[in-house]
Amino acid sequence: MTTFTVVVTAFDARGHLRECLTGILDGACTGPGPGPGRGHGHEVEVEIVVVDDGSSGATTALVDEYARRDERVRAVRLPRRLPAGAARAAGAARAGGTGDYLLFLEGRDILMPGALAALARRAEEAGRPDLIVFDHVRSTWAGATTGTGDGRLFAATGRAVLTVGDQPRMLHLTPTVANRVLRADFFAAHPELFGQDEYAEVLPAIGSLLAAGSIAVVDDVLLDRHEHGTPPSAAGAFDLLSQYEALWRLLDDSGSGGDGHGGAPRSGRVARIVFGGMAGRYLKVLGLPGLSDPDRAEFFHRASAHFRRYKPADYQRPPDLTGLRHAVLERDSYCGYQALRSANRGRRGVRALAGTARRKAADAAKKGAYREQLRRPVDENLAVFSAYWDRGVTCSPAAVCAKLAELAPHIRRVWVVRRDDAPLVPDGTDHVVPGSRRYWSVMARAKYLVNNVNFADSVVKRPGQIHVQTHHGTPLKRMGTDQVPYRATSRGVDYEALLDRCARWDYSVSANRHSTEIWERAYPVPFTSLDYGYPRNDVYFTATADDVLRVRERLGIAPGRKALLYAPTHRDYESAWTPRLDLERLARTLGDDFVLLVRGHYFYDRGPSPLEELHRRGRIIDVSAYGSVEELALASDALITDYSSVMFDYANLDRPIVILADDWETYSVTRGVYFDLTERAPGAVATSQGEIERLFLDGGWRDEDATARRAAFRRAFCDFDDGHAAERVVRHVFLGQPDTPRVVPLDHRVPAPSPEAAAALALSAK
Numbered sequence: 001m002t003t004f005t006v007v008v009t010a011f012d013a014r015g016h017l018r019e020c021l022t023g024i025l026d027g028a029c030t031g032p033g034p035g036p037g038r039g040h041g042h043e044v045e046v047e048i049v050v051v052d053d054g055s056s057g058a059t060t061a062l063v064d065e066y067a068r069r070d071e072r073v074r075a076v077r078l079p080r081r082l083p084a085g086a087a088r089a090a091g092a093a094r095a096g097g098t099g100d101y102l103l104f105l106e107g108r109d110i111l112m113p114g115a116l117a118a119l120a121r122r123a124e125e126a127g128r129p130d131l132i133v134f135d136h137v138r139s140t141w142a143g144a145t146t147g148t149g150d151g152r153l154f155a156a157t158g159r160a161v162l163t164v165g166d167q168p169r170m171l172h173l174t175p176t177v178a179n180r181v182l183r184a185d186f187f188a189a190h191p192e193l194f195g196q197d198e199y200a201e202v203l204p205a206i207g208s209l210l211a212a213g214s215i216a217v218v219d220d221v222l223l224d225r226h227e228h229g230t231p232p233s234a235a236g237a238f239d240l241l242s243q244y245e246a247l248w249r250l251l252d253d254s255g256s257g258g259d260g261h262g263g264a265p266r267s268g269r270v271a272r273i274v275f276g277g278m279a280g281r282y283l284k285v286l287g288l289p290g291l292s293d294p295d296r297a298e299f300f301h302r303a304s305a306h307f308r309r310y311k312p313a314d315y316q317r318p319p320d321l322t323g324l325r326h327a328v329l330e331r332d333s334y335c336g337y338q339a340l341r342s343a344n345r346g347r348r349g350v351r352a353l354a355g356t357a358r359r360k361a362a363d364a365a366k367k368g369a370y371r372e373q374l375r376r377p378v379d380e381n382l383a384v385f386s387a388y389w390d391r392g393v394t395c396s397p398a399a400v401c402a403k404l405a406e407l408a409p410h411i412r413r414v415w416v417v418r419r420d421d422a423p424l425v426p427d428g429t430d431h432v433v434p435g436s437r438r439y440w441s442v443m444a445r446a447k448y449l450v451n452n453v454n455f456a457d458s459v460v461k462r463p464g465q466i467h468v469q470t471h472h473g474t475p476l477k478r479m480g481t482d483q484v485p486y487r488a489t490s491r492g493v494d495y496e497a498l499l500d501r502c503a504r505w506d507y508s509v510s511a512n513r514h515s516t517e518i519w520e521r522a523y524p525v526p527f528t529s530l531d532y533g534y535p536r537n538d539v540y541f542t543a544t545a546d547d548v549l550r551v552r553e554r555l556g557i558a559p560g561r562k563a564l565l566y567a568p569t570h571r572d573y574e575s576a577w578t579p580r581l582d583l584e585r586l587a588r589t590l591g592d593d594f595v596l597l598v599r600g601h602y603f604y605d606r607g608p609s610p611l612e613e614l615h616r617r618g619r620i621i622d623v624s625a626y627g628s629v630e631e632l633a634l635a636s637d638a639l640i641t642d643y644s645s646v647m648f649d650y651a652n653l654d655r656p657i658v659i660l661a662d663d664w665e666t667y668s669v670t671r672g673v674y675f676d677l678t679e680r681a682p683g684a685v686a687t688s689q690g691e692i693e694r695l696f697l698d699g700g701w702r703d704e705d706a707t708a709r710r711a712a713f714r715r716a717f718c719d720f721d722d723g724h725a726a727e728r729v730v731r732h733v734f735l736g737q738p739d740t741p742r743v744v745p746l747d748h749r750v751p752a753p754s755p756e757a758a759a760a761l762a763l764s765a766k
Contacts, residue, residue, distance in 0.1 A: 002120035003045040005099030007091035010052045010059050013107025015521020016226050020107050021066050024048055027116040044116045047099060048073045051091040053081045057531040058516035089195035101181040108226040109178050115222035119181055126161045126216035130186040131208055136179045136223035141481035141524045142495060148174045154219040161214050168269040175205035178223060198239035203246055210250050234290035241302055244278050248310050271312040279307060283325050297334055304332035369437045373444035378464040383448035386416040390434055392424055394627060396470035397450045399535030403726035408734050414442050454501040461504040468733055470509045473645025474717060478672030480522030488670040489572045499525055507733060512719040533725030539630045540652045540751055541723030545758035551635040552755060555621060557595055559759060565636035567599045569644035572671055580662060581689055587619045589693045597632055600624040637755055638701060643667060647682055651714050652721045653751045656702040657683040658695055682713035722749050
């Protein structure tokens, strides 16, 4: 039995942590009999130590979930974010000490099936070596998988147990800790290699190869590393200098590159490979866009000192442009380096003249007033709001705006609204029309920008501005880069442009842990998740009986009638909306006890509606143009929907929900979904018009089974909505108060009264 301790750092896991932990557990076993890993001919025992800094409530909850249900998982909660190396060391220190080997992964790393069994088998075959190295691939949000190029190096080593002295070319392997397992006592003997890497993993990756007395390889791809999707940052880059100083000390002590202590110059293939990698990485740091000019100059001079100090006696300068860069570095000629850099920028500038039409349009929009306003200071007391591509004052941005007026009235609030929708803006609401001179002014100068979709490509994210993405629903259907495999929705989508827009987010507001996990994976850009609930859903807990009755009266719903809100979603494979229910027949079948409130999806807001004639004849109430979906929900006794995210919001009211899933197989295959709604529905499920009618005629829409389904759904997807979401957002983002009101437990929340309860309260008050 080979035992592994797998230390997983859960920072910025971007929605892959569940897949990471499940893959480790599925690849291990602890006893005889059939089970995961048995088919590979080797038993494996594992303990998982998950290191979490507590910055993401969803990540913490996920780690706790795994620790509760599986004794092999333990959580290590750090008081603050630590550099990667220090976090790994903290995790290893908290391990149970029973593992023969240590494996360090990030939360985005996914082990291939059978990986642990293959590593265990190799450990036994090789006589338990200090180090086992294996190949891996890298995946992007677009689904592209890229190999490391290390395959030839692995193949050349064969099955022999070796050292770097035997095979110096192993130093060319991709420098990462995740593609190697370390024997526990070897790791304990070299703590200086594994706790101080911040910018890159050069010291632990290369240092472990240099220090190991025995190395075995597995010439297979055993790991899939999901990329961040963000460009490298200059943060911590100076740490690379310290790592190489430690690496050269190790190399000198080992004697692999020459006797540095005795004065003999370094030489040999090992020294040349380490030196070439050092020079290449230093030049890469110097090219990072995030490095300030003073820091770039300082790094250059320190890198130059390293170049001269560690240059092997048998070093030969490369003959190409790389050699020219080496020359200016060796001479410590920062002016020469800047000249080379300027020349390269000039060449890139010429190529950039052939940019796309989208970029040209964006550049044109930034000219004139916008460009001028971008030079002016950011207005600390100005906030801009928009919703649904500038359709009006609605959704979570409206709830945040209202709470902002209450808690921070000194911050001016301006809405972006399309010209056609401007007449519907509430009196007293300051607004601008997209493209107008004042629009460019407020977009350039506002400190805060709040939207439930993305702002236009032409909007520049300035330093000092804060973007808040509230989203506009909980995802059942695939979103963002998760749509890539589904051609019905991904054809023609510019995902690079999408991620450019998403990269402006500072905060992402989430209604539940499911959403947090999805947003972090589907939009692989840096942002902070605010697990506060959707502000638009606050009204489901703050509305009174009078509010419910007032909306019903405004809609013309007669007392005593059951109002059924029918709110379907759109289909990506349909160009126009046709109701999937025969609404006239449904109204006739249900009779006068029921009234249908029908809301078509806003994607179909152009052209004639199939609902107009039914509304005119009084068969239904067409509420497609009604401003607030939340008020419609308050006024209704039950919801009928298909796959719309309105079900997640409506569940907060704890009222009956009926799902019409007549085309579930088509929808789920073409659009892509995150879970099987028919298995986890918030109530009764129908697959035809006849079934819908029977449910409402025989009471199945609100029977015991439907109620139990709704309760399970609420536990899964109503995590954070409790009536205080907008307050949390305003206090955290606008007032700088991260200690916001705690989320009220689900069992202690009191939703707004149902229409029936509201009528009873009104009657008793008379």
